[in-house]
Amino acid sequence: MTNRSTKAASRKPEADGEAPPASNRATRAAERRAAIVEAAMEEFIVRGFAATRLDDIAKRAGVAKGTIYLHFKDKESMFEELVRTVIVPVVARLNALPPPTGSVRDLIETFAGNFLKEVIGTRRGDLVRLIVAEGPRFPAVADFYYREVVSRGMAGMRALIELGIARGEIRERDLAHYPQILVAPAMIAVIWQSLFARHAPLDAQDMLRVHLDLIFGERRTT
Numbered sequence: 001m002t003n004r005s006t007k008a009a010s011r012k013p014e015a016d017g018e019a020p021p022a023s024n025r026a027t028r029a030a031e032r033r034a035a036i037v038e039a040a041m042e043e044f045i046v047r048g049f050a051a052t053r054l055d056d057i058a059k060r061a062g063v064a065k066g067t068i069y070l071h072f073k074d075k076e077s078m079f080e081e082l083v084r085t086v087i088v089p090v091v092a093r094l095n096a097l098p099p100p101t102g103s104v105r106d107l108i109e110t111f112a113g114n115f116l117k118e119v120i121g122t123r124r125g126d127l128v129r130l131i132v133a134e135g136p137r138f139p140a141v142a143d144f145y146y147r148e149v150v151s152r153g154m155a156g157m158r159a160l161i162e163l164g165i166a167r168g169e170i171r172e173r174d175l176a177h178y179p180q181i182l183v184a185p186a187m188i189a190v191i192w193q194s195l196f197a198r199h200a201p202l203d204a205q206d207m208l209r210v211h212l213d214l215i216f217g218e219r220r221t222t
Contacts, residue, residue: 045123048133105212131145154179
């Protein structure tokens, strides 16, 4: 009697036709959601936002179209999730930077240099170009990107500029009103990479150095 009870208790729930544990279901659901987001990114990049269909995403992800609706209400919400998981974390690092122990320029140069490495020539850069190209046709998508990415990036850059002004590293005080100027090389590099790189390759890191020289002054060499 004891042996039979022990064997029955040790059987997996699936063997009795019971539902799998909630943890397993949650894991599989998370894996499906990740596969859908990855497939969506590939489809958006290849076809563009307007031309991408949920059927194409489902086929690439290897799921039924109905499965997509278990995770996302529409194409726009799927794109928003893509931005949150792929691009927002990169920008969030700017606002999480510790107070600089060295110069403000060093901090900006390090962050901007890493940003260029993580965006130029990567899927992140493809997404940024997609928003630039199709954002005017889809204001809701552009508005979301502004709230989640652009406004955060501008706030972080403005804080660093104001610190640079307070320390006397930046002479032009009005730069704080236009933090877009500080991140201009990144946008130029993203657009240039897709349109003109085959004609005139661009050294984005060196362009960043020259740009910062214009703002902070050339580095002194000893």
